[in-house]
Amino acid sequence: MVKRRKVLTAIGASVTATTVTAALATATDEDSTTAIAAAGATNERKLPVEATGEMTYRFEPKPDSDDKYLRKQSFRSEDLKERYGDPLFEYEPAIVPESRVPEGEDNEKISKKVVTQTQVIGTVEENMNAENEIWQQRKERPQIQDIPNLDSNVPVYHYQNASDASDMQNRGAPLNVAWETEDSQTIKNDMENGRGGGKWLPSPQTAPFRDPRYVNLPDGGTKSTDKHVMRFIPNLICTTRQYHIRLYDVPFEGVAAIGQAHRDPCDHGLLPGDTDYQIDKAREAVDGFWADGHDEINAETTYVGNTSEEYSSHGGTWAFYDST
Structure with missing residues (x-):
């Protein structure tokens, strides 16, 4: 059994995104928003913009393929136009299986879906400033005891990049797992084939389709997902439901890899209800998984505070796996 040390800040893991947002915003900041470490289009804090607009998904059958589609995604907002002079953020296109293309009322695959959403979008520099604010807020909290070896160099979100050569990014899901010594390939091998492995295998329908995400590094560069680990969740109604970890090897002392673990909802959230x-x-x-037969690993939890309104199922707590 894994040796387990619960490591929590004095504020505790029950802190809400609203509480932390209020702490980050200054009393005179008229551009404070509901999203943590983001601000309005006119902010002078060099933070990404919390923008409201229309998200459009377009699905086109992929030439020379019977079961693959090309998904083209774009977001249009007057907040982006005010801040950056261009209202349109276009995402890198992705290849998706037919099972991830929503159906209309006539049970035919739809070609277009438009929804009103709020997104956090900014330059690489602005997004790194936002992550630094989150880390700074964490450092200012009194600690009950030593915290895991995570510091302000470690990314706390991954991002979707713009399709052009600009440095614009859309904040994605919050990261929530880290390993001290295991790199992404070792983690993948162990979870798929090692002790207690075998259950961490992808859904047959989604295994070949793995969209890249990106993390920002202290030198100003970015890097895409290194490895994916998935665990299919059998379901008679939804064949695309699974746990999914995006893994990133990172160049930090005391942290070899970080990850973003989530459960893929049915149709990846493109349809209402899930x-x-x-x-x-x-x-x-x-x-x-790591608690089953990995005596050489400590499992710790620590509150980082990288919460997100869009991903409200993350309370801000990470798991950190270090060697005994």
């Missing part, structure tokens, strides 16, 4: 990514539950599922 849009909960259950991030905390996914983290606990990862923890369950």
Whole structure:
């Protein structure tokens, strides 16, 4: 059984995103928003913009393929136009299986879906400033005891990049797991084939389709997902439901890899009714694997505070796996 040390800040893991947002915003900041470490279009704090607008998904059959589609995604907002001079953020296109293309009322695959959403979008510099604010807020809290070896160099979100050569990014899901010595390939091998492995295998329908995400590094560079680990969840109604970890090897002393663990909802949230990514539950599922027969690993939890309104199932707590 894994040796387990619960490591919590004095504020505790029950802190809400609203509480932390209020603490980060200054009393005179008229551009404070509901999203943590984000601000309005006119902010002078060099933070990304919390923008409201229309998200459009377009699905086109992929040439020379019977079961693959090309998903083209774009977001249009007057907040972006005010801040950056261009209202349109276009995402890198992705290849998706037919099972991830929503159906209309006539049970035919739709070609277009438009929803009103709020997104956090900014330059790489602005997004790194936001992550630094989150880390600074964490450092200012009194600690009950030593915290895991995570510091302000470690990324706390991953991002979707713009399709052009600009440095614009859309904040994605909050990261929530980290390993001291295991790199992404070792983690993947162990979870798929090692002790207690075999259950961490992807859904047959989604295994070949793995969209890249990106993390920002202290030198100003970015890097895409290194490895994916998935665990198919059998379901008679939804064949795409699974736990999914995106893994990133990172160049930090005391942290070899970080990850974003979530549960893929049915149709990846493109249809109403199942849009909960259950991030905390996914983290606990990862923890369950490492707690089974890995005597050489300590499992710690620590509150980082990288919460997100869009991913409300993440309470801000990470799991950190270090060697005994």
